[in-house]
Amino acid sequence: MDSPHPPRREYSIDTRNQIVGAHKMGASNQTISDEFKIPKTSIRNIISRWKIRGTVADAPRSGRPRKTTPRDRRHVVLAARKDQGLSVKKLTKKIPTPLSEHSVRRILAEKKMKMYKENLKSSSKESDGVHRQGTGSSRGSNKVRED
Numbered sequence: 001m002d003s004p005h006p007p008r009r010e011y012s013i014d015t016r017n018q019i020v021g022a023h024k025m026g027a028s029n030q031t032i033s034d035e036f037k038i039p040k041t042s043i044r045n046i047i048s049r050w051k052i053r054g055t056v057a058d059a060p061r062s063g064r065p066r067k068t069t070p071r072d073r074r075h076v077v078l079a080a081r082k083d084q085g086l087s088v089k090k091l092t093k094k095i096p097t098p099l100s101e102h103s104v105r106r107i108l109a110e111k112k113m114k115m116y117k118e119n120l121k122s123s124s125k126e127s128d129g130v131h132r133q134g135t136g137s138s139r140g141s142n143k144v145r146e147d
Contacts, residue, residue, distance in 0.1 A: 011038065016046050016056035023047050068107070072097045076107045 011019075015036065022032045029047070033040045050056050075095045080086070086094070092104045099107075 009042075010058075011042070011046070013056055016050075019043055019046050020050045020056055023050075068097070068099065068103065072099065073107050073110075076104055077111050077113070080108055080113055 015038075019032055019036060019038075022035065023029075027035075029040050029043045032038075032043050036043075046056065053059070072095075075097060076091070076099070079091055079095050083091070083094070088101050088104055088108075092099060092101050095104070
């Protein structure tokens, strides 16, 4: 379901500093709004936050801090690039840091590395010696592929 409101817009720190500077010079919120072509409510919020926090910089975002280090994430990506046909389960066992399969999938997704399923039928050779493509059965293991 879409929100009836437009997406929230964040203004650059330079713009916010200019707004605060204009406020310090005695300009009204309406004048600042007209000059910067920014709604009065945004001007009021920027000035209000500046008065409370003493800065126009963004406050820290909420959310759980990451437990994986940049080094851990680099190990996952390098291992996936080295063995692109490796399943996520095998990749998880191969990296030096103990991570869950879910974490490995998330790291790969953040790096735009796509997952695909290996069909069990495609890995077995047919009796005539021809390697056939499978039908896309849901059985199989997740594999890593880069776009």
